[in-house]
Amino acid sequence: MSAMVTFVKVVETGSFSAAARQLSLSQPAISKSVAQLEGWLGVRLLTRTTRGLSPTEAGRAFFERAKNSIHEAEEAEIAARGAGASLSGRLRVSAPVTFARLHILPHVPAFMAQHPDLSLDLVLDDRKVDLVEEGIDASIQLGDLPDSTLVARKIAQGGHHVLATPDYFARHGEPLHPDDLADHDAVIYAQRIGGEVWPLRRGAEEVQVTLTGRLHVSAAEGVRAAVLAGAGLTIVPDWMFWPELAGGAVKAVLADWTLPPMSAWAVFPSQRLISSKARVFVSFVESELARMPG
Numbered sequence: 634m635s636a637m638v639t640f641v642k643v644v645e646t647g648s649f650s651a652a653a654r655q656l657s658l659s660q661p662a663i664s665k666s667v668a669q670l671e672g673w674l675g676v677r678l679l680t681r682t683t684r685g686l687s688p689t690e691a692g693r694a695f696f697e698r699a700k701n702s703i704h705e706a707e708e709a710e711i712a713a714r715g716a717g718a719s720l721s722g723r724l725r726v727s728a729p730v731t732f733a734r735l736h737i738l739p740h741v742p743a744f745m746a747q748h749p750d751l752s753l754d755l756v757l758d759d760r761k762v763d764l765v766e767e768g769i770d771a772s773i774q775l776g777d778l779p780d781s782t783l784v785a786r787k788i789a790q791g792g793h794h795v796l797a798t799p800d801y802f803a804r805h806g807e808p809l810h811p812d813d814l815a816d817h818d819a820v821i822y823a824q825r826i827g828g829e830v831w832p833l834r835r836g837a838e839e840v841q842v843t844l845t846g847r848l849h850v851s852a853a854e855g856v857r858a859a860v861l862a863g864a865g866l867t868i869v870p871d872w873m874f875w876p877e878l879a880g881g882a883v884k885a886v887l888a889d890w891t892l893p894p895m896s897a898w899a900v901f902p903s904q905r906l907i908s909s910k911a912r913v914f915v916s917f918v919e920s921e922l923a924r925m926p927g
Contacts (some may be wrong), residue, residue, distance in 0.1 A: 636670040637699045638662055640678060644696045647685045668723060700784070721750035724910045727764070728773040730757045731853035732897075736872060737773070740921045744914065751910065759852060764902040771911040772900040773918065775870070784901045788919040793831075793892035794885040797866035804863075807886050811840040818865035819846035821854045831868055834892040840890075844868060870895045876923060897922065 640881065643663065653660045678692035683926050688696055728737055733755065745753065756762065756769065764772055778785055796802040808814050810832045821844055831842045846865055850856045853873055860874070860883065862865050877883040899915040901907045 634665045638703060640664040640670055640704060641696060641699050643667060643679065644688050644692070647687075649686070696872065720748040720910050720913060723752045723754065723909065724770065724908075724914060725754040725756065725768055725770050725808070726911070726914060727756040727758060727762045727769045729759050729853070729873075730777060731759075731857065732773065732775065733757050735876065736922065736925075737918060740917070744917050748913075752870060753914075764900065769902065770908055771915055773915075774898045775901050776895055778898055780899070784907065785898045786901075787896050787916070788899050788915060789897040789922040790894050791871045791897070791924075791925075792894055793868055793870055794878075795866060795868050795887050795892075796878070796883045796885045797860060798863050798882065801863045801866065801886050802884060808866075808886075810888060811829070811842045811887065814842050814866070815845065817843040818848075820851045820856055820859045820865045820867040820885060821846050822853065823849045823851045823869065824870055831892060833892055835890045868892065872925070873896075 634685075639652065639656065640657075642656055644651060646655060649660050649663045649667075652658075653663045656663070667679060673793045674691075674695070676691045678695060679686050680692075692765070700804065719760065734757075737755070741753065741755070742788050756767070756893075762769060762772060773788075774785075776868050795814065805817060808817060810818060831844070833840050848859055848864055850859060853869075856869060857873060857905055859865070861877065874883050878885060899919070901911060
């Protein structure tokens with residue numbers, strides 16, 4: 634396993650010297666470990682280029698499998714130690730502001746109580762943060778992920794709904810077909826996944842809907858405030874209004890039509906192996922999200 638970890642680190646960092654620094658080993662020890670691994674496998678895993686080291690075709694295939702094996706081994710270690718095992722040190726996690734306020738922060742006290750020796754830095758920001766530059770151990774991100782060198786795992790998936798307050802629908806009527814949305818004022822979430830054009834499907838039928846409205850809002854908190862104030866209807870992920878959907882403060886319509894789903898991801902920097910602390914926290918968040926219907 635140690636040679637496998639060394640090889641993964643070399644590929645992630647792109648050099649023996651960088652891997653040696655992160656693993657607190659000498660460069661010759663790193664080089665020897667990889668050479669022994671290649672000898673044991675009987676295949677060359679790395680090749681030198683003008684930019685440094687890069688994996689061969691066999692090396693890339695081994696790299697992906699090795700990462701999965703390391704991940705499974707770490708998960709097995711966490712399971713063996715038990716969910717109640719206390720963590721220590723500092724954990725730095727980033728998450729979108731509104732998502733964290735609604736679905737992470739209410740559960741943080743329980744997590745901290747389980748791990749009294751752990752310090753948690755929760756960085757709340759709707760922008761995509763640079764995990765490596767800002768020292769983030771794990772990031773909760775929503776929607777489609779751009780291609781990158783980061784390691785990601787889907788932890789939840791939810792739907793989108795057309796929704797507004799009951800008072801808004803009492804004043805303007807409920808849309809019975811997606812085409813009716815053109816007659817409504819919309820609160821448009823300028824940052825949301827999907828843009829202003831949405832495909833709604835019912836069986837084999839699909840309708841492309843373009844929301845129109847005079848109010849464009851760039852933050853989820855603003856969308857929530859505007860919709861709850863009766864400014865219009867919107868199309869947003871379920872998570873954004875889950876408390877209000879459950880309590881009746883907002884109402885979802887066009888229930889027989891489906892909208893594209895949206896995924897929640899745990900994203901980790903690939904430049905270093907994922908810490909047990911980060912894995913435990915992400916598993917905790919994942920379990921809390923699983924409690925949400927839908």
